[in-house]
Amino acid sequence: MKFNERVFSGMQPTGSLHLGNYLGAILQWIELQKTHECIYCVVDLHAITVWQDPAELSRAIRQVTATYISAGLDPMRSIVFNQSQVSAHAELGWIFNCVARLGWLNRMTQFKEKAGKDRENASVGLYAYPNLMAADILAYRATHVPVGEDQKQHLELARDIAQKFNNDFRESIVRVGREDGIFFPQPDPVITGPATRVMSLRDGTKKMSKSDPSDLSRINLTDDADTIARKIQKAKTDPEPLPSEPAGLKARPEADNLVGIYAALAGSSVPDVLAEYGGAQFSTFKKALAERAVERLSPIADETRRMMQQPDEIDRILADGAARARAIADPIMAEVKDVIGLIRS
Ligand code: AQP
Numbered sequence: 001m002k003f004n005e006r007v008f009s010g011m012q013p014t015g016s017l018h019l020g021n022y023l024g025a026i027l028q029w030i031e032l033q034k035t036h037e038c039i040y041c042v043v044d045l046h047a048i049t050v051w052q053d054p055a056e057l058s059r060a061i062r063q064v065t066a067t068y069i070s071a072g073l074d075p076m077r078s079i080v081f082n083q084s085q086v087s088a089h090a091e092l093g094w095i096f097n098c099v100a101r102l103g104w105l106n107r108m109t110q111f112k113e114k115a116g117k118d119r120e121n122a123s124v125g126l127y128a129y130p131n132l133m134a135a136d137i138l139a140y141r142a143t144h145v146p147v148g149e150d151q152k153q154h155l156e157l158a159r160d161i162a163q164k165f166n167n168d169f170r171e172s173i174v175r176v177g178r179e180d181g182i183f184f185p186q187p188d189p190v191i192t193g194p195a196t197r198v199m200s201l202r203d204g205t206k207k208m209s210k211s212d213p214s215d216l217s218r219i220n221l222t223d224d225a226d227t228i229a230r231k232i233q234k235a236k237t238d239p240e241p242l243p244s245e246p247a248g249l250k251a252r253p254e255a256d257n258l259v260g261i262y263a264a265l266a267g268s269s270v271p272d273v274l275a276e277y278g279g280a281q282f283s284t285f286k287k288a289l290a291e292r293a294v295e296r297l298s299p300i301a302d303e304t305r306r307m308m309q310q311p312d313e314i315d316r317i318l319a320d321g322a323a324r325a326r327a328i329a330d331p332i333m334a335e336v337k338d339v340i341g342l343i344r345s
Contacts, residue, residue, distance in 0.1 A: 003185040007032050008142035010041035010083065012210070013060035014052070016220035017067045019297070020198035020208035023264045024148030028193050030072040032146060038078040039140055039325060040068060042318075045083045045090060045132060049125040050114070050211075062314045063304065067221050069317070070303035081321030083136065088329035092135035092336065093128070096161050099168065100131050104157055110150065134158035138184045139329040146190040149197040150207060155189040162186050172339045183339060194264035201235040204253025222305070225298045229290040232258075237282040244278025246270050258282075258289060265292045 009029060011021055032038055042064045047057060061082050068080060083089050105111070108130055115122035125132075133154050137145055138161070145155055162184035166173065170181040200206040200217040208218045219228055236254045243249060249256040249270075262285075263273045277285050307314060337344045 003141055003143050005036055005144060006140055006142045007036045007038040007144045007146065007190075008041070008137045008140050008187075009039075009146050010043040010046075010136060011064055011068075012043050012047045013057060013064045013082075014047045014050070015060065015210035016222045017064060018198075018208055018210060018218040018220050019261065019293075020148065020195075020218070021210075022071060022221060022297075022300075023195040023198055023261070024193045025146055026068070026071050026073075028146040028190060029068075029078075032144070032190070033074060033078045036144070039142065039328075040073055040078050040080050041136060041325075042068075042080075042082040043133075043136065045093075046129060049123055049129050061318075062311055063222070063308060065314050065318060066304045066307035067300065070300045070307060071221065075317045075321060079321045079324045081318050081325050085318065085322035086139075086325045086329055088139040088326070088333045089132065089135055091333060092139045093132035095336065095340065096131040096135050096138075096165075097128055099161050099165050100134075100157070104160060105130065107153075108157070109153060130154045130157045131161065134161045137187050138162055139332060140325070141185055141332060142187055143185045144190050145187050146193070148193065149191055152189055152191060155187065159186045169339050172341070176335060176338050183335075194267070195260050198261060198264075199253065199257040201231060201257075203236065204255075204257045219293060219297065221297060222301050223297070224301060225294045228293050228297060232286050232290040232293060235286065237286075242274065242277050242280050242282070242285055244274055246274060248274075248278075255282075258285070262289050262292060265289075265296050 009025060011017060011025070029038065029040055042061050044057065044061050065080060065082070069075060073080060105127060111127055111129070114126060134157060137158055147155065163186065166181065166183050169183065173181045173183045198208045200208050200212060201219070202214055202217040210218070212218060216231055216234055219231055223231070235258060237258070238252055238255060240252070242255065242259070249259060259270055259273050263270050266273070277288070334344060
């Protein structure tokens, strides 16, 4: 069966969204909503795989929602909601815990990074996180998932889960009326943002991340103009001037990262940026980069702050999105239960 194209993606309310989230994912989300049916989720059930302060979690769910909309997502056109309001995610997540194999999850590098040395003390949820992510996508039979580079492995796992479910239940899938025996599509990652892997401003070999203890490592989408400029000014660099060709960025991770960010923000390319700034000192380049970043990002921060003054309006948007999401996911979940042989009311 040919599945209709449908886009799903989400972000965790584990802190303020940052430049990596914006360039790696949100910009594609905005493009895709012009041409596709899109479902954009605040994945709060993923957030609680590590400890979250309850009051801060509620605030972060609203703030991520406000940032999505301030950055350009249209909640009338796209479905915008938080994951825990739609029970299909948790239900299908459990079913996928029973489909996925331990060996598959043992290979997930993000779990290894996030659990670190204290693996025995990590939550079971953190380990099973990729199964819930597969459920997020497949509860809507989504076919396209715009993400940053770091999510590629999880997407491959989602494809494996879809395939195994289709194989394990083939006869039953045919019995419920799907003659080709294919129940779930194999979702495709869309990793085409202007900067699919934005690195930390303090260490060009580490991904820019919400959970980095140093706030100087990232530009938050809620930072004001002065903070953005200060963080760029303090960004780690090396003593050499900028090269004139991309080959000169090799083995210079911090320079590579800053030039990539500039190109992405300016809608230009790395060779063009180097043609303009080759030979320049970082002090000059950082000033230009800060101007670009402030011009692009501070309107998002201003609008997010304005929206956060009206939490009831944000909650209304989330409730409306959740109702529209349930209208898609609930019939699919009913069919999943029929396929598995679970009795439903
Ligand atoms: N540095 C990055 N560069 C490009 N894309 C990125 N993404 C995240 N960081 C970068 C993309 O943003 C989307 C949402 O990510 P998430 O909120 O689900 O969590 P994450 O990937 O784990 O991001 P963080 O910032 O590192 O969060 P914490 O620290 O809480 O784990 C995804 O599409 C991701 O690829």
